[in-house]
Amino acid sequence: MRNTFIMLIPALLLIAFIMIVPSISTIYYAFTSWNGFTKPTFIGLQNYREIFSDSLFWKVVWNNIKWTLFFLTIPVILALIVASELNNVPQKAKGVFKTIFLIPYVLPTLAVTRLWQAVFFHPLHGIITKIFNHDFLGTPSTALLAIAIINTWQWWGFLANVFSAAMDQIDKTYYELAHLEGANRWQMFKYVTLPMILPTFIFMEIMTVVWSFLVFDYIFITTQGGPGRASEVLATLTYKTAFFYLKFGKGSALATTMIMFASVPIAIYLRLVSKGGERV
């Protein structure tokens, strides 16, 4: 027992330095005025008062909500359809498809985003720009959608793989029985597949909410939150507040609000786990 604890020390120290110390520091700085250079000054709840009374903050939260709703539906539906179809494909071909679908996920975000910007959404000669005769990234009403499409391209293949793996665990006799009962493909999906992969499905949806409130890289690389504030999200606002305006205190306060938003689905998930146990 004692040896086990000793063996855990390096990992615990690592976690303490990488996660706990920065987290506590962020919470502390959220109550200070700090420019990142000189000593921080304690100002109580002033940063939070400023944040919550700023209409920009609520606009940004709304952008995060729109982003979340998109990712809770579009990539998930796409991944579920493809994963279901993979079930009807011979095992060898299935492996090949799954690998192909996973390739975008393992590519660096910077490369993927730049590639989409140059090939599909380029304002002068992008393929999608030309097809729709519309500058997606440069127009406020479509900028966030365009970035979400780039992210989806990289993300849905991973989701399809996860769902496919969950579907592989389903006992084939359920499908045979449903078939004998005269169920069509949709009914088999609705009454067999979906209930059987529900724990995985819920977990991925909850994680999607968490990740959606933390999204940064795709947006910062493409539009930096523009045009205007059309694609601004909490993470880009936090970054700009801290590093562009040199308001690290307020930036930390914004970061803690991000954590609060992301904590809600985690709390729901933990509640479900504690209640349902093996079901989720």
Place this chain on the structure above:
Amino acid sequence: MKRFVFILFIVVALVSTVLAREVYVWMDPSTEPEFKKWLRERYYPTFEQQTGIKVKIAEVPYDEQTLRMRLMSGDGPDNVGLAGPSFAPFYIDAGYLIPLDEYAKKYHWDELLTDLYWKLGHYKGKLWTIPQEFEAMVLFYNPKVFKENGWEPPRTIKEMEELAAKMKEKGIMPFANGNVGWKPAVEWIFTAAINHIAGPEKVYEALTGKIPWTDPAFVESVEATKRWYQEGWLGGGKFFSLDVGEVYQLLVEGKAGMAIWGTWAFGDLTYYSTSTEDWDWVPFPSKEGLSYPIFAIGVGSCIGINKNAKDPDAVAQLINFDLREPLDNLELFAEDLKLFGTVAYTPIKSFEVNEETAKKLEKLGVDKRIVKFLELSTKAFEKNTYGYVTWTFWPPESDRYIIDNLELVWLGEMSSEKFLKGLQEVFEREVKEGKAIYIPPRS
């Protein structure tokens, strides 16, 4: 005997290693290979040869965050390059830099630097940084496109707008401007408008607190920038999705007719250009009634000495070498101008770009268009027809406010009046906090 010689050799080697003077500098990995090569093989070796001080180069991303983190941890380059005078107070107050007064005295920098640069380097009564680089907002154009269409470069805002409308009709992008990759590109347009529509006198009065930013002259300027965007002239209406790295190509290829850039573009244009006919520049047009030419000038960066530098004297020598480059190493300066354009130029009192110097520089292969700028801008100083760029003369948060909010005006989400009211509030607060930048009096 052999043993004695061996020991002596070791001692000499050790002593020379200990005594060897060295300056540790950073070079951004994204620098063009040609530029890197010149710095590695020509610029620093010349310094080493002339002073006996070694330069140790490290390729490190030279951005504000990396620099701050490294300085916080007691590291960083010996010569600390900052984005401009408005950033210096943060570093000075944090104690990352050492005062340069002693070196200024030793190397007579007060006699060397122009008054503006000398004063911009001061903070709380001491000299901390040496402002470097000289830049101004100008109007670039493609002479071939102009020749083919029988157009003349505009001298007034009205002429420029008429020309932009004609270009759009012909399917030519009026202004090769975009802000992808460099969001602050939006403030170039603001800078050009307020200095050339409201005029530098008005800007001076606002910067010194005599009039507010809500003055109708500034409203008119902001409205003009909004018109330029909404008419689809800036980046052909694709300003927010056009990459700043692509715009040079658009101008030299004649896909765009004009561009609102600063003179830092000289270096990039030389890099993309394939003939002498694919780009040229004129002073940015002025509103009728204002003088012409006006040059909205700025300082691109400033340099200080890291408090952790092992040999600050050697760093001061490197700064001095750089400052005196046009005086002591004209050939090297010419090469510098050829590669980096006016980014390589810091105005100094003893080096006037008159007709004679201009001829010398041209003889050394410096592009005539660059030399023409150095000549004209020198005269602008003499004639008091210079303006102010936002990234040098505005306090940091006011500058950032412009970058983040002007877009909203263009997109119709904020009125020009509300935008300027917001600017006035931020500006006033920063002035109260002691963040105002030195504004040279207009003689």
